[in-house]
Structure formats: C-alpha cells, structure tokens
Amino acid sequence: MGRQNTYDVIVIGSGISGGWAAKEFCQKGLRTLVLERGRDVKHLKDYPTTNLMPWEFEHRGEVPYAIKEANPVVSRCYAFKEDAMHFMVKDTEHPYIQEKPFDWIRGYQVGGKSLLWARQTQRWSEYDFEGPARDGFAVDWPIRYKDLAPWYSYVEKFAGISGNRDGLDILPDGEFLPPWELNCVETYFKEQVSKNYTDRHVIYGRCAHISNPQQIHLDQGRAQCQGRNLCQRGCPFGGYFSSNSSTLPWAERTGNLTLKTDSVVKAIIHDSRMNKATGVSVIDAKTKRTTEYYARVIFVNAGTLNTNLILLNSYSSDSPKGLGNEYGLLGKYVAFHNYRTRISAQYEGHKDFKTDGGRPTSAYIPRFRNVKKQETDFLRGYAAGFGSGRGIQRDYDGFGEQLKENLSKKDLGPWTVGSHMMGETIPKETNYVKLSDTRRDQWGIPQLSINIDYDDNDEKMVKDFIEQFTEMYTKAGFTNIKTSDSKQAPGLDIHEMGGARMGHDPKTSVLNKWNQLHSCPNVFVTDGACMTSTSTQNPSLTYMAITARAADYAMTQMKRGEL
Amino acid sequence: MNRRHAIRQILVGSAGILIVPSCLEDRTKASFLLKNYELTGEQEKMLAELAETLIPKTSTPGAKDVYAHQFVMTMIDDCASKEDQLKFIKGLDAFNNFTKRNTGSSFLEASMSKRAEILKAMEDNKPENSEAAAFYKRMKSLTIRAYTSSKFYLTQVQVYELVPGRWHGCVPVNQSA
Numbered sequence: 001m002g003r004q005n006t007y008d009v010i011v012i013g014s015g016i017s018g019g020w021a022a023k024e025f026c027q028k029g030l031r032t033l034v035l036e037r038g039r040d041v042k043h044l045k046d047y048p049t050t051n052l053m054p055w056e057f058e059h060r061g062e063v064p065y066a067i068k069e070a071n072p073v074v075s076r077c078y079a080f081k082e083d084a085m086h087f088m089v090k091d092t093e094h095p096y097i098q099e100k101p102f103d104w105i106r107g108y109q110v111g112g113k114s115l116l117w118a119r120q121t122q123r124w125s126e127y128d129f130e131g132p133a134r135d136g137f138a139v140d141w142p143i144r145y146k147d148l149a150p151w152y153s154y155v156e157k158f159a160g161i162s163g164n165r166d167g168l169d170i171l172p173d174g175e176f177l178p179p180w181e182l183n184c185v186e187t188y189f190k191e192q193v194s195k196n197y198t199d200r201h202v203i204y205g206r207c208a209h210i211s212n213p214q215q216i217h218l219d220q221g222r223a224q225c226q227g228r229n230l231c232q233r234g235c236p237f238g239g240y241f242s243s244n245s246s247t248l249p250w251a252e253r254t255g256n257l258t259l260k261t262d263s264v265v266k267a268i269i270h271d272s273r274m275n276k277a278t279g280v281s282v283i284d285a286k287t288k289r290t291t292e293y294y295a296r297v298i299f300v301n302a303g304t305l306n307t308n309l310i311l312l313n314s315y316s317s318d319s320p321k322g323l324g325n326e327y328g329l330l331g332k333y334v335a336f337h338n339y340r341t342r343i344s345a346q347y348e349g350h351k352d353f354k355t356d357g358g359r360p361t362s363a364y365i366p367r368f369r370n371v372k373k374q375e376t377d378f379l380r381g382y383a384a385g386f387g388s389g390r391g392i393q394r395d396y397d398g399f400g401e402q403l404k405e406n407l408s409k410k411d412l413g414p415w416t417v418g419s420h421m422m423g424e425t426i427p428k429e430t431n432y433v434k435l436s437d438t439r440r441d442q443w444g445i446p447q448l449s450i451n452i453d454y455d456d457n458d459e460k461m462v463k464d465f466i467e468q469f470t471e472m473y474t475k476a477g478f479t480n481i482k483t484s485d486s487k488q489a490p491g492l493d494i495h496e497m498g499g500a501r502m503g504h505d506p507k508t509s510v511l512n513k514w515n516q517l518h519s520c521p522n523v524f525v526t527d528g529a530c531m532t533s534t535s536t537q538n539p540s541l542t543y544m545a546i547t548a549r550a551a552d553y554a555m556t557q558m559k560r561g562e563l
Numbered sequence: 564m565n566r567r568h569a570i571r572q573i574l575v576g577s578a579g580i581l582i583v584p585s586c587l588e589d590r591t592k593a594s595f596l597l598k599n600y601e602l603t604g605e606q607e608k609m610l611a612e613l614a615e616t617l618i619p620k621t622s623t624p625g626a627k628d629v630y631a632h633q634f635v636m637t638m639i640d641d642c643a644s645k646e647d648q649l650k651f652i653k654g655l656d657a658f659n660n661f662t663k664r665n666t667g668s669s670f671l672e673a674s675m676s677k678r679a680e681i682l683k684a685m686e687d688n689k690p691e692n693s694e695a696a697a698f699y700k701r702m703k704s705l706t707i708r709a710y711t712s713s714k715f716y717l718t719q720v721q722v723y724e725l726v727p728g729r730w731h732g733c734v735p736v737n738q739s740a
Contacts, residue, residue: 051725053714053725054717054723055712055713055714058637059637060634060712062638063642064642065643069644180732181731181732182732183732184733186732187732226726226728227727227729228725350733352735353733353734354734354735354736355730355731355732355733357727357729358724358730396704396707398686399618399682399686400616400619400679400682401621403618403707404619404621404623407618407711407716408721410721412736
C-alpha cells in the first residue's frame with residue numbers, strides 16, 4: 001500500500017459531523033484525510049451571492065421554471081431559491097429510487113448541509129435517551145444524557161451557541177452566549193402559556209450564532225452575527241457555525257488535514273483475517289478513476305442515508321450484505337421528524353409596538369406530551385417553533401400616481417404568529433433504505449432505494465398538535481387561527497436518522513456505545529445514521545457532540561494500541 | 564444590474580452616439596433575446612407603456628426607469644410555464660383588442676387619458692374574467708414586483724438593510740429606526 005495514500009484517520013464527508021471529526025483528530029496531531037464527494041467551498045471566497053442586494057438577482061430570488069420542472073424534489077425545499085440553489089443537489093444530478101415518496105435533500109460540497117442548516121441547537125435530555133426503553137420501541141440507547149453532557153458543553157463552547165438558561169429538565173441548559181430578545185408578542189405568549197399551563201414553556205430558541213464573540217471564536221476568524229438572515233448564502237461574518245467557517249479551517253491550520261474533493265467513496269475495504277477495515281475505495285467524480293486510501297481508523301460521516309449506502313455497498317465474501325450487516329439490520333429503522341403541520345394566527349394587541357433590526361432565531365416550545373409518563377393514545381410527542389412579527393401592509397389598489405402613493409405607505413399590519421410542529425417518529429423495521437439491484441449512478445455505484453412512510457402514530461400526533469396549539473393560541477387571545485397539514489413527504493424535514501443504530505447488542509444494533517461497528521471496531525459512524533431514536537430536537541448539535549466523544553475515544557484506543 | 568439591463572444600456576449608450584434609437588428598434592423583435600416565447604418590438608413598447616401607466620414617473624422614478632417591463636418579459640420567459648407564456652401573449656392581444664374596441668386605437672397609440680380609462684376598466688374588473696383581465700392582473704403584479712424590488716425603491720422608499728447589525732424586540736411604532 002502506497003505510503004502517500006496512508007493516513008492515521010480517514011473521515012468520509014465534510015458536513016457538520018465530518019468537520020468535527022476532522023478538527024478533533026487534526027488538533028491532536030493525527031494525519032487526517034477528509035473525503036468530500038462534491039466540490040470545494042472555501043469560507044468567504046466561495047459564497048458568490050452573500051452580499052448581493054435583492055435587485056441584483058435576475059429573478060428576484062425565484063428559481064426558473066425549467067429548473068423547478070426538472071427538479072421537483074429539491075424545489076420543494078424552502079431553501080431552494082435563486083440565492084442558494086448552487087449549494088443544493090439537483091434531482092437530475094443524483095437520482096435515487098422512491099419506493100414511497102421521500103424528498104431527499106442533499107448538499108454535495110465541502111461543508112455539506114452545514115452551510116444551509118436551520119442552526120437550531122437544542123440539547124437532548126434524559127427523557128429522550130430513555131424514550132425507547134421506557135416506551136418499548138426501537139432498542140435501548142447505549143448512552144444516557146450524562147454520557148453526552150460534557151461533549152455538548154465541549155462543542156457548544158467552540159461552535160458558539162446563543163441561549164437563555166431556562167432551567168428545564170426537558171431541555172437542559174448549555175454553554176450559552178447571550179440570547180437575542182424575544183419580541184413583544186413572543187414574550188406575551190410566553191407569559192400566557194405559563195399562566196395557562198404548568199408543564200408547557202415558551203423559551204428562546206437556542207441557535208448556533210455568535211451573539212458575543214469569545215476569544216475561541218475570534219481565533220476561528222469569526223465575528224458577531226449581524227442578524228442578516230441570509231445564512232443559506234454563507235456568512236461573510238462567520239456569524240453562524242458551519243464546517244466551512246469553523247471546524248475545517250481549524251483543522252487545516254494544524255497542517256494535519258488533507259482534504260480531497262470530488263472524491264466519491266465507493267466502499268470501505270475490509271480485511272476479514274484481521275477483522276478490521278484497512279481503508280476506502282474512492283472514485284474520482286470527474287475522471288472516474290478509482291484510488292484506495294488507507295488508515296487505522298475510519299469515520300463515516302457521509303450524511304445519514306449516504307452513510308447507509310456506503311456501508312451497504314461495502315460487501316465482501318464474509319459480509320455479503322454489507323459491512324456491519326451480519327444481522328440484516330443495516331438500512332432499517334430509519335426515522336425522521338414530522339414537520340407536516342403549521343398553525344398561524346393574528347394578534348390584535350401590542351399595536352403600538354414593532355421590532356427593529358434582525359435576529360437569527362425566534363421562540364421554541366419544548367415537548368410537553370408524554371414527558372414524565374404516557375398520557376395520550378400516541379407515543380412520544382412534538383416540539384414546536386413559535387415566531388411572531390409585523391410586516392408592512394402593502395396596498396396594491398389602483399394604478400398611476402395613486403398606486404405609487406399606496407406602495408410608498410409604511411403602515412404596519414397586525415402582529416402575525418406562527419408555529420410548526422417537530423414531531424418524533426418511531427423507528428420501524430419497515431422504514432428502510434436498500435441498494436437497488438438494477439440501477440446504478442454514473443460512477444457505477446448502486447442507487448439508493450428508499451421506503452419510508454408515516455404511520456398511525458404520526459397521524460394522531462398531527463391531530464393532537466392542531467388541537468393543543470389551537471387551544472394555546474385561543475387562550476392567548478389570538479384570532480384568525482388557521483391550521484394546515486402539508487402532508488409533505490418524509491425527507492423534507494431534512495432530519496432523516498438511523499439505519500445504523502447504536503445499541504448494546506450486536507444482534508439488534510449496528511453500532512456500540514462508542515459508535516464503532518460491533519463487527520468492525522475501527523469503523524465509526526457518528527452522523528445521523530447512528531441515531532437509535534429521533535426525539536424532537538433539531539439533531540445537528542447531538543451529531544457534533546457524539547462525534548467529538550467518539551473521536552476522543554478512538555484516539556484513546558489508538559494510543560493504547562487497541563485500534 | 565442583470566445582463567439584459569447591461570445589454571440594454573450598451574445599446575442605448577452606443578445609439579446615443581450615432582444612431583437614433585428608433586432605428587435600432589426592429590419592429591419585429593424585442594430588444595433582447597427571449598428564449599422561450601416571442602414578443603415583437605411593438606409589444607415590448609406596449610408593455611413598457613402599460614408598466615409606466617401603472618407606475619408613472621413623477622418627482623421620483625417610474626416603471627420605465629427601473630426597467631419594469633424588461634423584468635416582466637424576463638420573468639415570463641424564465642419563470643413561467645409554456646402554458647402561462649401562451650396565456651400572457653394571448654392576453655396581451657386581448658388587452659389590445661379591448662383597448663381598440665373602447666378607444667378606437669391600440670394601447671400604444673392611445674392618449675394618456677384613454678390609457679387611464681382602460682386601466683380604470685380593468686381595475687373595475689371589466690371585462691370580467693377575460694383573457695385581457697388575467698393578463699392585466701399578471702402584468703400589474705409583476706410590475707409592482709419589479710418596482711418594489713428595484714434599487715430605487717429599496718434604497719429610497721423602503722430601505723432594505725443587508726446588514727442590520729442590531730435587534731430590538733419591542734420598540735414603539737413611532738420611534739424612528
């Protein structure tokens with residue numbers, strides 16, 4: 001094996017978890033190869049739209065019809081607009097098979113979807129890790145909150161999380177930079193909810209934005225978030241956390257990082273005599289030439305479903321169904337977040353007040369259903385966002401000077417409020433991904449076939465969300481309440497998780513409590529594929545903490561000569 | 564500035580030196596290349612006049628100054644379905660026919676006051692649910708979009724802040740920003 005192709009560690013993927021793996025290994029002196037299937041995106045340099053004014057977009061933000069027609073899946077994503085569509089995979093470029101409708105939203109470039117994420121960073125709590133064991137679904141998580149708590153703190157300090165210390169056991173506090181203020185009506189609703197309910201809380205939505213830069217952030221070259229709300233373009237201030245602005249440049253500065261772009265991982269190379277992986281087989285996206293790279297430890301951070309694909313495609317004579325798939329579990333028990341339902345309303349109060357400027361987050365309502373005990377006819381529950389604002393009421397009447405005059409008016413409309421549900425879904429064997437037997441991509445790799453759907457539990461949860469939020473809104477005096485169920489396909493939540501779940505027992509799980517494949521301990525999976533259950537919180541912060549923890553463990557084991 | 568505006572400016576700019584702009588205007592073609600449907604130079608002029616009638620130049624810029632009709636043409640070209648493009652062109656003709664029937668001349672030839680009468684009829688939803696009315700509605704909404712997202716509007720009328728750099732969650736309405 002070529003010395004020049006040998007590293008201490010290989011990290012597959014440069015997104016939010018791969019970036020963390022790269023940083024952890026590089027800063028501890030390990031020679032690390034990061035493989036990214038897409039093109040390079042350098043912080044600042046490769047954000048072509050970041051400082052464009054609205055009138056500088058030829059279609060004022062709209063995606064041309066021909067692109068929408070050719071790419072219906074990605075066109076359903078809220079972030080697929082003229083200013084950020086270059087960071088998102090077009091359906092036509094990377095086809096997959098939908099046995100059932102599944103909107104697979106992807107970002108194939110350095111930084112992955114960390115450029116585009118919603119940046120909400122709520123910790124999991126003990127209630128979340130205990131969930132499967134208590135409620136009898138999936139398998140027991142092999143870790144608990146206390147195992148992850150120090151690692152949450154570790155990643156929060158570096159990433160920069162703005163938050164308020166709320167003292168809630170359902171959503172533990174973290175290492176917070178100061179919060180931005182809630183606005184008048186969010187504060188009003190917070191007071192109303194705490195008056196009307198003992199177990200429901202409206203809090204500030206914790207987010208990965210620097211409200212007050214600390215030395216560690218300045219050292220990364222990042223500055224304070226300016227409230228532009230144009231994050232999807234890439235931030236010229238480094239105001240929000242992404243691999244591009246934070247972990248990857250940090251790793252690069254150590255001199256230990258090798259980043260290879262246009263590197264499509266075909267499979268992990270497995271040596272059955274030694275029962276370990278020796279490296280990975282990589283196809284150059286452009287030349288289609290195959291190269292092998294070798295390392296002592298491999299971290300798989302390709303993004304939930306692509307991580308499943310790589311493991312499934314890493315078959316050999318001893319593991320004919322894929323690496324880590326001795327018991328036929330790989331690719332199964334995939335779950336996601338139920339984001340179907342929204343509620344909106346108006347509030348006639350606080351008419352003498354408005355907001356001024358911009359901020360990157362709004363309010364958040366942690367799960368209040370079935371927290372301490374089972375109390376409904378469905379399992380688990382949902383969290384929700386809550387936001388309010390006041391826009392200028394545009395008057396489009398008339399024509400000529402009258403219309404012009406109408407368009408110059410600055411009268412504010414009423415406060416509008418809105419929430420969206422973020423429901424936990426239950427991982428099931430019948431929600432799975434597998435390799436297509438017949439269809440391959442342009443590199444000869446089998447396409448992924450996806451079979452994921454809602455179930456009765458999800459339907460009941462939708463109904464309950466509508467009932468409970470209608471009640472909460474009504475009690476707060478909101479009017480003109482409207483609810484909607486988009487019935488959007490799974491996937492559009494962009495929170496697909498599982499397929500290589502963690503657990504105690506190799507017969508019922510793919511990964512152990514340190515994220516090692518039970519059957520091949522020098523392969524670690526620390527992206528969304530490792531998730532045993534989904535809880536309700538936006539998952540990225542948990543991926544970061546799990547990755548840092550697993551990397552630390554891997555390095556300890558390497559030092560001991562165990563890996 | 565988008566590429567079409569740039570081309571337009573080059574044409575106008577160079578025309579100013581030697582050629583009278585009207586000589587440049589091919590009577591059969593629009594001033595820039597449309598990829599997915601066709602408009603004549605005449606139709607383009609008519610869209611420009613209609614946009615200007617909707618949002619006229621006063622002491623401040625009007626629709627023509629912000630190239631509103633070119634934005635409309637671009638949006639119909641790039642962001643509308645084939646079906647919507649056909650509807651737009653048919654509607655444009657229907658609108659012109661309606662104008663002729665009611666004023667005796669085409670919209671381009673009609674006087675300012677006649678043009679205003681036509682728009683008044685459209686605002687009052689006469690003719691009802693017709694192709695002409697649908698065209699007018701589309702044209703008006705795109706013209707408004709062009710105007711309210713123009714540099715002039717977003718720097719002079721309702722100022723767009725690329726970098727707010729501040730946040731106050733609850734300030735009195737009367738307090739200036």
